[in-house]
Amino acid sequence: MTNTQSIGAHILAALRQNLWPGLILQVFACAILLIYFFVPSVQPFYGWFSAQKNHYGFGYSFLATALFGGCIPFIYLWRSKRLAHARNPLGLLIFYSVFWGLKGMEVDYFYRWQSVWFGTGHDVSTLAAKVAVDQFIYSALWAAPSITLSYLWMEHGYSFSATWRALNRHFLFTTLPTVVLSNWLVWIPAVSIVYSMPEDLQIPLFNLVLCFWVLILAVLNKSERGA
Helix, strand or coil, rough: CCCHHHHHHHHHHHHHHHHHHHHHHHHHHHHHHHHHHHHHHHHHHHHHHHHHHHCCCHHHHHHHHHHHHHHHHHHHHHHHCCCCCCHHHHHHHHHHHHHHHHHHHHHHHHHHHHHHHHHHCCCCHHHHHHHHHHHHHHHHHHHHHHHHEEEEEEEHHCCEEEEEHHHCCHHHHHHHHHHHHHHHHHHHHHHHCCCCCHHHHHHHHHHHHHHHHHHHHHHHHHHHHHC
């Protein structure tokens, strides 16, 4: 099987199991956006999240992303028996929570710089610029590879030497491209919605989409182990 065929097979395997949840989530994210702009009666609800984000800043980003990217996906994966192989569930929960909490702070920092670079407008050109930088520079060159490498390190018992040995041709030319392409399928439409929200509500919406992405990544990693 060629690299292209292998990448396609892995993406299809992940999407086959997560297509409907992913579509539902995208519709849900879009509904949140539309409700915010067209249903004034729910403004106090959104205002609460906005107030928490403004008050706690990076602390909110850490805790909220740890919950949505770490704790909630862990509970789902554990209850669905996808983590039956885990020798230390508590350690795995701590890893997921701390890792995604730090990633949440990183994304918050990146979003702030996006506002500095391109402004806070919601016109098509501003949104297109933010999505392009987000997905084709930040995500493709740093976010997706760093997440994949961190998960590889975790799966090899947090051993740097074992992780280094696992960086073979298959990982570099099949696994990483698969993750990046799968990332685009989920996040290009998602961040288009995220950047359409006010700045202080972007991280809360990002957290909802993150839940699905973490599950996609878990499915991809599982298929790699079974390959």
